[in-house]
Amino acid sequence: MERLEILKTYKIFIGGQFPRTESGRYYSPMNKKGEALANMCLSSKKDHRNAVVAARKAFGSWSERTAFNRGQILYRIAEMLEGRKSQFVEELVKQGATAPKATAEVDLAIDRCVYYAGWCDKYQQVFSSVNPVASSHFNFSALEPMGVVGIIAPQTNSLIGLVSTILPVIAGGNSCVVLAAEQLPLCAITFAEVLATSDLPGGVVNILTGSEKELIDAFHAHMDINAVLYAGENDEHARKLEEGADCNVKRIIRYVGGLTKTTDESPYYINDFQEVKTTWHPIEHVGGATSSY
């Protein structure tokens, strides 16, 4: 007798758990032949709100971890991703990629995790500074994570765009609420399973699937989101974000092109979601030889 295949149910990822959408709504993304790929959760504003609450709760302890420890955990993500490579390749092929292209995309995603794992304890040295001032002060500027970052992932690819937007944000000590690509969401939830098994504390990354059009307002209107990364293609949505961000003056950053190239990685992506804090520390002398620090 022929075996009946068990199809996977894709759920959303909030606070380290995999709940179904509270709204009970689903949608079916299609492949190029017009066949349904899977049933995905059509997340609601309430799911988004729950995700923000989870992200806020996780932010404190995540930002207080040592930079080195964050690096270790990001490296662990790369390890777990490597172990489930074939699953990701399979999903990418299902969603319309050729096998070689899919393999290349997964390889690049793994390498990108390692890349940002390495930057965790180094970006601070690169971007912070000791500043010359005209008084007896030791004046220095250092970076601090912004808080909860909303991420709207690129809509044109399934995995690499997601990894390239999430990793620099959490490498810098932020937590995030991510909306995956609407029509290519399979890898996002499988990536959530990778995150759930790689020492990343629950709530640091929360991943929703659903409609960008429906949720875009939730991203700019929520007072507890400190910044939004928009990597989608819709100019109208980008403008809406900019206009709506005035409620708590959140930072809006836009990346275009899907972040698919090997060169789409840089510590500046980490820097985009950092605040600069400058400290004036009184000292006796300013000059090098006689200074007291």
Added chain:
Amino acid sequence: MSTNKIHKKVPDFRLSPTVDKVGVEERVARFQTRSIKNESKMQGLKMVLNMIDLTTLEGKDTPGKVRQLCYKAQHLHDVQPDLPTVAAICVYPSMVAEAKKALGNSGIKVASVSTAFPSGQAPHEIKIMDTRFAVENGADEIDMVISRGKFLAGEYNFVFDEIAAIKEACGSARLKVILETGELASLDQVRRASDIAMYAGADFIKTSTGKIQPAATMQVTYTMLCAIKDFYLKTGVKVGMKPAGGISNSKLALHNLVMVKETLGAGWLNNEWFRFGASSLANDVLMQIMKQTTGHYQSADYFSID
């Protein structure tokens, strides 16, 4: 003003009604399925605010902390007009004078815990002195704890007499009796302790000190509300209810209001007969009110620290 008295004719507390735990759980689950429409929600939230006993009961409490809390009680969120104040401030006896001064003639009451809160493990005279001290310093309400050890040992008369003695020491101050249901083990015991407290003169019965988990679960609160209802039907005296501890979000608070309405009726839906003992509930309610007003989900960054 005190609204209950020490009753001369009391039932045999060994025969207090037993409680159907499964039935209580099912009934309580029903209260949580009521749909509350936006307009009623706004009214409900303001009612919750007005029923809060804003509480600080920590070893590290300072006069400064108490003054800050009193300020907060009067200015919950000044950017939003038409907000009520909380019902009372709840502090240790040593802080009563400070709170009284800080609240002035705002109409907000000062409640003081008493009788060697939270354990209640102190000699009788000390509990009386503790209560008198709080009343002399101006406390409008006294939150006493019962002797759970004696109660569990079956010495119901001791517990009754102790509550009655404190009631006398209270004078005109209203007496809330804390049962500390987290230590009473079963709903039968909660019911029995409620009966003892009400016949001994409690103006309010209160679930918990907030120091023990579980605290004010809906099951426990429901059991106590039923006791209040039976007491009212039998004696004609209204007794207030104060769940305390563990109610930290608006949703749960609104569920509690639904439960009060459907168990005791609208007569209990005001801060003379129903209170929430809470410290972090107020901010969550304020955030919900602002969400209803602005349409935006709120951030704790824009509300006072409590």
